[in-house]
Amino acid sequence: MPEPIEQTNEATRLPAELQKAHDGFLRYMALERERSEHTLRAYGSDIGNLYAYAIPRGATTLAGLDLTLLRAWLMALQESGLARATLARRSATIRSFLTWAVREELIATNPAIRLKSPKREQRLPHILQNNQIERIFKPVPEPQGTPEGKAPEPTREQLALADRDKLILELLYATAIRVGELVSLDINDVDLDRRTLRVIGKGNKERTVPFGQPAMNAVDNWLRRARPALRTDDSGHALLLGRRGKRLDARQARQVVSDALAALGDTAARGPHSLRHSAATHLLDRGADLRAVQEILGHSSLATTQLYTHVSVERLKESYQRAHPRA
Incomplete structure (x- = not known):
């Protein structure tokens, strides 16, 4: 021993x-x-x-x-x-x-x-189903109040933080970027006209990542209404801000995602990488080119991206076993 x-x-x-x-x-x-x-x-x-x-x-x-x-x-x-x-x-x-x-x-x-080291376990990541993705982005119901009276109106800060948390989820799933890349974004890294982000990834490599209409709406709302409510002299050009107006740190962003996933109640997925894994798998499920997904994810090796094809195959096998009469 x-x-x-x-x-x-x-x-x-x-x-x-x-x-x-x-x-x-x-x-x-x-x-x-x-x-x-x-x-x-x-x-x-x-x-x-x-x-x-x-x-x-x-x-x-x-x-x-x-x-x-x-x-x-x-x-x-x-x-x-x-x-x-x-x-x-x-x-x-x-x-x-x-x-x-x-x-x-x-x-x-x-x-x-x-020196021989043990090989890494090739665990397939937890992937969110389509209905789970839809539930994550559903609007939070308005508080109904108590028998004693109406619930207090949310403050401007609370509304801004809710909009920011929605933006975190939207961008992570829409672009499949890493949480560190997300919190490093500046305002001028966002091109709303082209609906793209300029992302600085591992090894200081730059890439351009597209995003869709829902994410664009969330960014636009954040910049016009919510960010000004949190902005301070310490905000600089940071896209995402914390409660005190400074650049949002990765720990806070991870907590936002973990809370949202935990609230689903029917998935083992946790943390920002679950949204990244899900986005990549959903792209490939719908016929996206493997090399295009590699570029979006910022992988230096195509072999890393190919893990998601294995996920898709496993999902296909599970569906076959459940649905085919002679499976």
Whole structure:
């Protein structure tokens, strides 16, 4: 049984060589590979987890991170019950980190090349059915009040937040963009005449994504009526705003989607990626070209987009089994 992994103690000073390598790698990934802040935090966390395991075991230099130690670290992670996707990501991070260290001549060879990590589980995402999509976008019923009297009128701020939440759902499903891409949008990224968004995706790659009439109506309503009710001097050019007028953060947007999906009561789908998965699958179900969907999603590899064709095939099989007399 491998030894447990200690919790990282941020107050503990790292050995100088390890700290310098950690900072140098993240700087390289930020400046030369243009990785997002979210990705950089994940890299830093993965390297920090390895350091927390290695240092108490005497590995205080990069050379000390040998194959034996890396295998023991990965085994300890596996025994701790981490998901295979997390194990795969952490081992991939360390391979990239040590590959960079070899290129920078900080170590002679990369022991992580021989590190085998578990394959990611190919789980098919939860997809919303058409009737569930329709219910998400149904207007919220007006409050009926109490026996004591009529319900209080919603405030201007409450109305604005309701319009914003509707826009979040509309844009995520209409465009299949990621939640990080959504909250990064500025007003001038929206072209209402052409009904398109200018989106900056992973690797700082730009793409243009179309959207339909319902989303256009939601954007127009937000810009004309709702956004001015939340706007402050801190709003800048951000398209979506929080309650205090600053740019909406991804956590708030995720909560809006999770609440809307939970309110359906008949789906295991949760979070913004469920809307992205659903939009991609529905496009392919209705005959959209795979490469066009790849462009909309911002996938660098067509193989990633092909996952959604598998979803469509599985849905077809389920329908066949339910409906065909001789299935």
